[in-house]
Amino acid sequence: MNKALDTYREYIKGKKLAVIGAGISNRPLLEWLYPMNPDITVFDMMKEEDERLRKIKDHFDKQEIQLTWITGDGYLDHLQGFDIIFRTPKMHLDLPQLIREKEKGAVISSEIALFAHLCPAPIYGITGSDGKSTTTTLISLILEAAGHKVFTGGNIGTPLIGRIGEVQAQDRVVLELSSFQLMDMEEEIDVAVITNVIPNHLDFHKDFDEYVEAKKNIFKYQGKDKILVLNAQDPMSVLFKRESKSELRLFNVRPTDRASAWREEGKLWLSYPAGSPPRYIMDETQVLLPGSFNLENLLAAASATAGDVPLSAVKEVGESFRGVPHRMELVGIHEGVRWFNSSVDSSPSRTIKTLSAFRERNESLILITGGQDKNSDYTGLGRAIARTSNRIIISGENAGQIESILKEESARAGVPYEDLSISRTDSYEEAVQLARTMAFPGDAVLFSPAGTSYDRYHHFEERGNHFRKMVEKLAE
Numbered sequence: 001m002n003k004a005l006d007t008y009r010e011y012i013k014g015k016k017l018a019v020i021g022a023g024i025s026n027r028p029l030l031e032w033l034y035p036m037n038p039d040i041t042v043f044d045m046m047k048e049e050d051e052r053l054r055k056i057k058d059h060f061d062k063q064e065i066q067l068t069w070i071t072g073d074g075y076l077d078h079l080q081g082f083d084i085i086f087r088t089p090k091m092h093l094d095l096p097q098l099i100r101e102k103e104k105g106a107v108i109s110s111e112i113a114l115f116a117h118l119c120p121a122p123i124y125g126i127t128g129s130d131g132k133s134t135t136t137t138l139i140s141l142i143l144e145a146a147g148h149k150v151f152t153g154g155n156i157g158t159p160l161i162g163r164i165g166e167v168q169a170q171d172r173v174v175l176e177l178s179s180f181q182l183m184d185m186e187e188e189i190d191v192a193v194i195t196n197v198i199p200n201h202l203d204f205h206k207d208f209d210e211y212v213e214a215k216k217n218i219f220k221y222q223g224k225d226k227i228l229v230l231n232a233q234d235p236m237s238v239l240f241k242r243e244s245k246s247e248l249r250l251f252n253v254r255p256t257d258r259a260s261a262w263r264e265e266g267k268l269w270l271s272y273p274a275g276s277p278p279r280y281i282m283d284e285t286q287v288l289l290p291g292s293f294n295l296e297n298l299l300a301a302a303s304a305t306a307g308d309v310p311l312s313a314v315k316e317v318g319e320s321f322r323g324v325p326h327r328m329e330l331v332g333i334h335e336g337v338r339w340f341n342s343s344v345d346s347s348p349s350r351t352i353k354t355l356s357a358f359r360e361r362n363e364s365l366i367l368i369t370g371g372q373d374k375n376s377d378y379t380g381l382g383r384a385i386a387r388t389s390n391r392i393i394i395s396g397e398n399a400g401q402i403e404s405i406l407k408e409e410s411a412r413a414g415v416p417y418e419d420l421s422i423s424r425t426d427s428y429e430e431a432v433q434l435a436r437t438m439a440f441p442g443d444a445v446l447f448s449p450a451g452t453s454y455d456r457y458h459h460f461e462e463r464g465n466h467f468r469k470m471v472e473k474l475a476e
Helices: 003-012 026-033 051-062 096-103 111-118 132-145 161-166 208-220 237-242 292-305 311-320 348-360 381-388 399-413 428-438 460-473
Strands: 017-020 040-044 068-071 084-086 107-109 123-127 150-154 172-176 191-194 227-231 247-251 259-264 267-271 279-283 329-334 337-341 365-369 391-394 421-424 444-447
Touching: 003 111, 017 026, 026 040, 026 051, 026 111, 026 161, 096 107, 111 161, 123 132, 123 208, 123 292, 132 150, 132 172, 132 292, 132 311, 191 208, 191 292, 208 237, 227 237, 227 292, 247 292, 259 292, 267 292, 267 311, 279 311, 292 311, 292 348, 329 460, 337 460, 348 365, 348 381, 348 444, 365 381, 365 428, 381 399, 391 399, 391 428, 399 421, 428 460
Parallel strands: 017 040, 017 084, 040 068, 084 107, 123 172, 123 191, 150 172, 191 227, 227 247, 247 259, 337 444, 365 391, 365 444, 391 421
Antiparallel strands: 259 267, 267 279, 329 337
């Protein structure tokens, strides 16, 4: 029995509801809310003639869900007189319309905040600038390998609000949480994991400080009986231990007075509970997923799940996990050339990490890169590219920034800029065809954009799926 859910069902009756944004996360929310209270107005910036909006409306019409719609220019000017307002994740909290309604007494919430509030099961929450999707998936798989029923969602997969009635107290919930989702999150997370914090999404956040403060919300409301897992090698997020009230666990460091997981002499180790002797997890060579950073993701997952699973579950997943879609995903082999999709690499730092994994394997690599800039720091990207590939194809709004950093840093990698084969294309279709002509059997082609997808797509999944389809067409 979920008392919080029963209470909310009563609370929401007769309330005037607004849902801002008809995107991926809010559509399941609308479907869940409607049977309890059909007085819902949807606000969206899409214009009435937008084909996407038409398809979304048709989707609801087929389910006989009759909603009030306010769309197009100035759509938020009509946001008045609502009791509860559910915002889309990527929406600034300081918009005058939101502030005005909050001052009048409206409750501002979101799909993920509501789910966390109603959830009866322990929640593992994972955030970070890099690695959060992989770590989220690893934790889910490890919990499942140990016999738990697991619900995985948040910024990954399908929003979970529609399944809240299925979640039982003995289950486990694993949520990937972005800075957008965390901005106004005030719910207590049972096990909070922060992989790292570096400048990211500065095209949205007003500055790095705002981004950092959003990330802190994952542990800010924890009590002493909850758990915070931090990366001891990350200079920013490790400082959060000074502000945390919860039990602290670490990864990437040998044990001191804290539970921790670490690498040593080609092996992975765990010390739990705090102060206990080291326990062997597995050899690094047994971990199927390539890249040192993925070893760190596995250490984070081992530290987070310690005490909730046997170590054998960590080893089982480490030996079998092939990665999640759009993250160094092998999408095809054609004429002896392997094609990898890493569309999730929406920042230079992510591309740098992905390149390191291919460099560790001594791959003969062709790189397709380029996307939309988000006020990122490109330092180190030129050196990483030059160390890993001398055949580079650039396509995207940030092409100039990528080429500029290559000119500046390639010599630091011991590679004269003139020795690099750099091509620019107007589209990814051209880039794929060009890579095909460059490649020889045994080569690998990597798609790692180092920028967001918003110059051409709605999200990185759409971009990655398009790349996969282009690769599949090569066999036709």
